[in-house]
Amino acid sequence: MDKPFDLVGLGLNSRDYLFHVARWPAAGESLPTAAPIATFGGQVATACIVARRFGFRVAYAGSIGGDAAGDAQRQRLAREGLDLAALHVVPAAASQQAWIFADGQGERTIIFHRPPELAYPPDLVTSAWVASARILHLDGHDGPAAARAAELARQSGVEVSVDLSNVYPPQRASTDRLLAAADWLIVPQAFPSRYYGRDQFSAVADPRPALDRLYRDFHPRLAALTLGSNGVLALDAEGWHYVPGYEIPVTDPTGAGDVFHGGFLVGRLNAWPREECLDFACALAALNCTAPGSQGHIATGAEVGAFRRSQPRRHVHPALSQTTGASDKNPSGLC
Numbered sequence: 001m002d003k004p005f006d007l008v009g010l011g012l013n014s015r016d017y018l019f020h021v022a023r024w025p026a027a028g029e030s031l032p033t034a035a036p037i038a039t040f041g042g043q044v045a046t047a048c049i050v051a052r053r054f055g056f057r058v059a060y061a062g063s064i065g066g067d068a069a070g071d072a073q074r075q076r077l078a079r080e081g082l083d084l085a086a087l088h089v090v091p092a093a094a095s096q097q098a099w100i101f102a103d104g105q106g107e108r109t110i111i112f113h114r115p116p117e118l119a120y121p122p123d124l125v126t127s128a129w130v131a132s133a134r135i136l137h138l139d140g141h142d143g144p145a146a147a148r149a150a151e152l153a154r155q156s157g158v159e160v161s162v163d164l165s166n167v168y169p170p171q172r173a174s175t176d177r178l179l180a181a182a183d184w185l186i187v188p189q190a191f192p193s194r195y196y197g198r199d200q201f202s203a204v205a206d207p208r209p210a211l212d213r214l215y216r217d218f219h220p221r222l223a224a225l226t227l228g229s230n231g232v233l234a235l236d237a238e239g240w241h242y243v244p245g246y247e248i249p250v251t252d253p254t255g256a257g258d259v260f261h262g263g264f265l266v267g268r269l270n271a272w273p274r275e276e277c278l279d280f281a282c283a284l285a286a287l288n289c290t291a292p293g294s295q296g297h298i299a300t301g302a303e304v305g306a307f308r309r310s311q312p313r314r315h316v317h318p319a320l321s322q323t324t325g326a327s328d329k330n331p332s333g334l335c
Helices: 043-053 068-079 143-156 169-181 191-196 208-218 256-269 274-288 301-309
Strands: 007-010 014-020 037-041 058-061 063-065 088-090 097-102 108-113 135-138 159-162 184-188 222-226 232-236 239-243
Touching: 007 043, 007 143, 014 068, 037 043, 037 068, 043 058, 043 068, 043 135, 043 256, 063 068, 135 143, 135 256, 143 159, 143 169, 159 169, 159 256, 169 208, 184 191, 184 208, 184 256, 191 208, 208 222, 208 232, 232 274, 239 274, 256 274, 274 301
Parallel strands: 007 058, 007 135, 014 097, 063 088, 135 159, 159 184, 184 222
Antiparallel strands: 014 037, 097 108, 222 232, 232 239
């Protein structure tokens, strides 16, 4: 029996304000900027929009406040065609907002505000909603709700995709539950040091030991580290898989990781081979960096195809130049 949705996502949405600056100011310094650009973001919201743009049926769950920013976010998600039956509105709260400072050199700094009242209530996560899709995508910011959703998904045979950027100490137990339930665990390179402790991996130039640790500890079907402009390194039962990043003029890298997740989900929903999922996601993320905002340029399939066929130059991580495909059949023996 066909399910109502291909993808359900539970996580962050944000009303973003983007400022372009020549550089980050020193302490006590003032710098001019052009007028801010009002955009939309959020890890899961962006990934869900990517999947919807590629024709998949998508439902989104998250929280907004009863303010103008929340109204704008709801209208945007509705225009994109997402099912919002599980959207949680907190009338007395302000919606999440973020102030993003991009320097034009490929770097950005984000300051955000999310009132604690926006935490998604775990009792709103139902087994019927989770089981209504083929894949569940989570960012773990609302730890108890995300962990509950992930465990319900495992019970229902729904694949669990996890995008974790930070570790929030009050939610450590929920983060552990979420990691243990992940099928597709894709995190930024900085996450292992935040999770295990900065003294263990922060000074290591080679990302393989950190990824190997995550894979051995939590046993997902695939674990991966996104490496910024250097692409993505993945590990599964077949071994190591490295896809270099695409070299492209960068306007704003905000949201590249969120769009990468969306691209990977598009590949999974299309049942593409692993390397195709990873390379497509890298290309889609790179193209999003050519315009301002977290959802600045979500390219079409035709654009991604033309871009990849043009054989653009690739950024190769200096420690991974020899890691191309399933080269190690016993990955946990690395460390």
